[in-house]
Amino acid sequence: MRVSELSQATGVPVPTIKYYLREGLLPRGETTTSPNQASYSDEHVTRLRLIRSLLDVGGLSVATVRDVLAAVDDPDTSLHDVLGRAVGTVTATGADADDEHHARARTRLAGLIDDRGWHVSPHAPAREAAVAALATIYRLGLENLDSLADVYAGAAEQVAEADLGSVVQVADRDRRVQTALVGTVVGDALFAALRRMAQEHTSAKHFPPAQDPEQR
């Protein structure tokens, strides 16, 4: 199909498709006899949908998507490594000074990982992300949020077991990699949304909203 048809099939505007081609996110189409006109396949449709999911729902940057998809496309990359790339999409945000709150957060996280018997690479980006989050809590003096980390870790374990279970089910390598990637990235958004709904439900139980006096 032509680029205009690819656009129609996916709802992605042609200039955006051309941008993804230039940035190396989307492979070039087959060249045809007519110059300046490439031919795109169903695989391009699938890839374009994946790109949009990672960018829009997953909130990844174009550079991260390029990096992750390069690992996906390399048949020599082990599934563990692709998962590592997907896992690496969480990075510590904010350029905080490495202060006493970070030191405390580092100790706290090391203890938590030790308690749970987790094997986590010392250079895992998620470590820095967790340290940044904990350091924020300490810097703001919100001490009573500290104990949440243990509850979160327990819930994260259940989620991670289910995540991996859904990946293991899939036999085909490409499909398996895609499942792992989307499950990880879109899963963040799904969990955050479900947490908000559970919070609303729990909050209404603890703090009943003020009754509208106009309402009978």
Place this chain on the structure above:
Amino acid sequence: MRVSELSQATGVPVPTIKYYLREGLLPRGETTTSPNQASYSDEHVTRLRLIRSLLDVGGLSVATVRDVLAAVDDPDTSLHDVLGRAVGTVTATGADADDEHHARARTRLAGLIDDRGWHVSPHAPAREAAVAALATIYRLGLENLDSLADVYAGAAEQVAEADLGSVVQVADRDRRVQTALVGTVVGDALFAALRRMAQEHTSAKHFPPAQDPEQR
């Protein structure tokens, strides 16, 4: 203190502080006898740290932070409403067409909420965010990720109970609101990081990384 001292106390550059003042995130300092020089208090230090946490670690936009802080500063806003604002910081991303995948996602989410007995406002932004995530999974044909939603919802319930528990502990209204806000927003980042570490741990169990042949 002067703006330069406020900058020193928080590590936030003076031009950035001036930007937050212009955008209405940070209240103006007390005017002093010398023109063009305002005086800032410890409350400005606290507020500035909160702003940075919400922007950097929480990944919120300046507009969202302004909106949330306005609710925090209004003593007439009930805690439930402030939580509602914090909860509203998750929004559906990506301007997807409202297609058959969305319809299916909506039905799936309604069933899940019903099964769990959650009370969730029909207009909760988190609903649309969850629908967008589920629709993405369906659009990509990754059917086996669908069942994750139930595991996530169970984990989200545990997390939300702990979240609310930490808020209830706090007596002071301002502190309580800050706890709820930071717990919700920074909590997303903390959970995502812990989930990645739990995934790494679980993945290494299921898919042992290739042994380096050079290594004994």
